[in-house]
Amino acid sequence: MEYLSSILLLVLTFILTQAVYSRITGSTKPKYKLPPGPYPLPIIGNILSLGQKPHKSLAKLAKVHGPIMSLKLGQVTTIVISSPDMAKEVLLTHDNSLSNRVIPQALEVHDLHKHSITFQPISPLWRNLRKICKDQLFSNKSLDTSQDLRREKMRELVDEIHCCGLAGEVVDLGKITFKTAINMLSNTVFSVDLVHSQGSAGDFRETVMRLLEDTGKPNMADFFPALRRLDPQGIKSRNSFSIGKMLEILGGLIDQRVKLRQLQGFDNNMDMLNTLLNIAHGNNQDMNPAEIGHLSVTLFAAGTDTITSTLEWAMAELLRNENAMSKVKQEMEQIIGKGKLVEESDVARLPYLQAVLKETFRLHPLVPLLIPRKANETVEISGYTIPKDATILVNQWAMGRNSSVWENAELFSPERFVGSEIDIKGHHYQLTPFGGGRRICLGMPLAIRTLYLMLGSLINCFNWRLEDGLTIDDIDMEDKFGLTLVKAQPMRLIPHKISN
Numbered sequence: 001m002e003y004l005s006s007i008l009l010l011v012l013t014f015i016l017t018q019a020v021y022s023r024i025t026g027s028t029k030p031k032y033k034l035p036p037g038p039y040p041l042p043i044i045g046n047i048l049s050l051g052q053k054p055h056k057s058l059a060k061l062a063k064v065h066g067p068i069m070s071l072k073l074g075q076v077t078t079i080v081i082s083s084p085d086m087a088k089e090v091l092l093t094h095d096n097s098l099s100n101r102v103i104p105q106a107l108e109v110h111d112l113h114k115h116s117i118t119f120q121p122i123s124p125l126w127r128n129l130r131k132i133c134k135d136q137l138f139s140n141k142s143l144d145t146s147q148d149l150r151r152e153k154m155r156e157l158v159d160e161i162h163c164c165g166l167a168g169e170v171v172d173l174g175k176i177t178f179k180t181a182i183n184m185l186s187n188t189v190f191s192v193d194l195v196h197s198q199g200s201a202g203d204f205r206e207t208v209m210r211l212l213e214d215t216g217k218p219n220m221a222d223f224f225p226a227l228r229r230l231d232p233q234g235i236k237s238r239n240s241f242s243i244g245k246m247l248e249i250l251g252g253l254i255d256q257r258v259k260l261r262q263l264q265g266f267d268n269n270m271d272m273l274n275t276l277l278n279i280a281h282g283n284n285q286d287m288n289p290a291e292i293g294h295l296s297v298t299l300f301a302a303g304t305d306t307i308t309s310t311l312e313w314a315m316a317e318l319l320r321n322e323n324a325m326s327k328v329k330q331e332m333e334q335i336i337g338k339g340k341l342v343e344e345s346d347v348a349r350l351p352y353l354q355a356v357l358k359e360t361f362r363l364h365p366l367v368p369l370l371i372p373r374k375a376n377e378t379v380e381i382s383g384y385t386i387p388k389d390a391t392i393l394v395n396q397w398a399m400g401r402n403s404s405v406w407e408n409a410e411l412f413s414p415e416r417f418v419g420s421e422i423d424i425k426g427h428h429y430q431l432t433p434f435g436g437g438r439r440i441c442l443g444m445p446l447a448i449r450t451l452y453l454m455l456g457s458l459i460n461c462f463n464w465r466l467e468d469g470l471t472i473d474d475i476d477m478e479d480k481f482g483l484t485l486v487k488a489q490p491m492r493l494i495p496h497k498i499s500n
């Protein structure tokens with residue numbers, strides 16, 4: 001209904017404006033050769049083909065039109081990539097020309113669009129922010145230093161789950177791990193816990209999930225720039241609320257630190273917040289506490305629910321595949337010992353655990369179309385033209401399930417990665433859950449460490465079973481589309497602590 005009414009609205013607006021516009025300019029047909037694609041309807045183009053699950057609809061269209069296709073989404077030419085070869089063209093060969101981003105209308109609130117690393121075009125500001133984060137926050141050295149803090153959070157989580165188990169309570173995996181994920185990130189960035197109770201973690205989680213869903217939804221205001229101010233689906237106003245809430249919470253933390261610094265002068269704890277405040281203090285890079293707040297919103301939106309949703313998918317697949325579950329348990333029992341926490345440095349010695357995570361990303365890429373890129377100049381890929389300003393989507397979900405790329409593509413089988421050189425760090429184009437090239441996920445080093453630490457420890461410290469009366473056939477694997485592809489139904493499980 002929401003779609004229909006907004007489409008009706010824009011049809012009315014556009015029949016008028018288009019008619020006037022083409023009369024003034026005379027309609028010009030482009031001379032270049034776009035990739036093939038479905039035939040566009042007048043004005044709305046192929047918007048109706050997206051449906052509620054664009055990753056699936058686009059995968060179906062690729063079966064007809066091939067691994068590089070073009071769609072017209074309202075006024076936006078959109079190129080959709082669905083094979084490893086074509087992904088390599090985008091993420092490697094033409095990375096320089098295809099690395100801009102479009103700022104979604106949904107994020108033009110609270111000035112976020114001016115400071116979000118994720119949606120800035122390639123610019124001095126983007127370079128600066130990336131460099132600061134990369135050097136200060138996500139370098140091996142900083143991450144090694146902060147790992148004690150993350151281990152401590154993991155220990156607290158294990159204790160908390162243990163208590164639930166003793167009380168015979170059912171655990172909502174996504175919910176209970178969220179508090180840990182958020183505090184791991186806040187300890188890494190700010191050296192403090194951001195949330196103290198499951199209640200406030202739950203509020204934060206709802207906010208992040210709503211933000212990611214709304215930001216990733218097809219938005220008429222992006223397809224028809226003239227609708228940007230009208231906000232036909234109400235997405236921007238919902239986002240304004242979500243982002244306002246996050247800014248309030250994160251801003252509070254930043255203000256606290258600013259006050260502390262005024263009292264104590266600079267302290268020598270060089271966490272990211274102090275580094276950013278020092279830059280702001282030196283005042284040569286145009287950053288003030290409010291802008292640091294915006295950066296923090298970006299990091300917390302990108303770096304919390306992505307982790308817990310991946311854990312949910314991994315656990316769902318492992319419970320459905322008892323063989324894989326017992327193998328991964330056996331590996332950890334042998335290498336690090338029964339019932340123990342996994343250390344970040346153990347991972348190199350746990351090839352099957354690594355294979356489990358890769359296989360989870362293959363079937364459930366958390367960011368199914370990557371974050372849309374934009375061409376800053378016209379380029380040619382395998383004989384087709386990608387015009388300047390086109391949007392480029394790389395359909396990870398389609399590649400992960402393509403039977404020409406993977407044997408038994410629908411089957412969850414970590415074995416396929418055992419002894420294979422394919423990793424997930426952006427160089428093997430059949431599996432790039434973190435993207436690739438200049439725009440590769442900034443938080444990847446932290447994300448990978450956190451995922452192994454949490455997934456490994458959850459498996460090695462507990463036996464998990466479904467609620468009474470349910471069998472593995474009852475596990476609902478339906479997904480929900482947004483910027484991220486999350487599990488539609490929560491994983492509700494009963495833990496049983498394994499003693500060491």
Ligand code: HEM
Pocket residue numbers: 117118119130185298299300302303304306307310366367370371372373433434435436437438439440441442443444446447
């Ligand atoms: C399961 C975990 C995660 C997944 C699957 C994931 C995936 C992605 C993907 C696919 C992109 C777009 C890459 C491209 O355009 O080629 C991205 C960008 C980004 N990610 Fe992540 N991410 C994860 C966790 C994190 C974490 C923990 C953080 C930070 C705390 C983070 C921060 C970012 C940022 C800032 C960008 C934008 C980079 C830019 O545009 O320059 N992500 N991520």
Ligand SMILES: *[C@@H]1O[C@H](CO)[C@@H](O)[C@H](O)[C@H]1NC(C)=O
Pocket residue numbers: 059062063066067082083084085398399402403404405
């Ligand atoms: C599957 O992969 C092959 C080989 O990379 C590619 O040619 C084909 O177009 C892909 N199919 C779909 C539906 O994306």
Ligand SMILES: *[C@@H]1O[C@H](CO)[C@@H](O)[C@H](O)[C@H]1NC(C)=O
Pocket residue numbers: 096097122376377
């Ligand atoms: C597009 O971006 C690349 C890399 O930043 C740059 O070399 C190139 O000149 C840009 N093209 C245009 C037309 O601005």
Ligand SMILES: *[C@@H]1O[C@H](CO)[C@@H](O)[C@H](O)[C@H]1NC(C)=O
Pocket residue numbers: 140
């Ligand atoms: C970080 O450490 C890992 C494993 O120890 C290594 O493979 C990687 O190359 C290191 N990265 C950097 C940037 O030093």
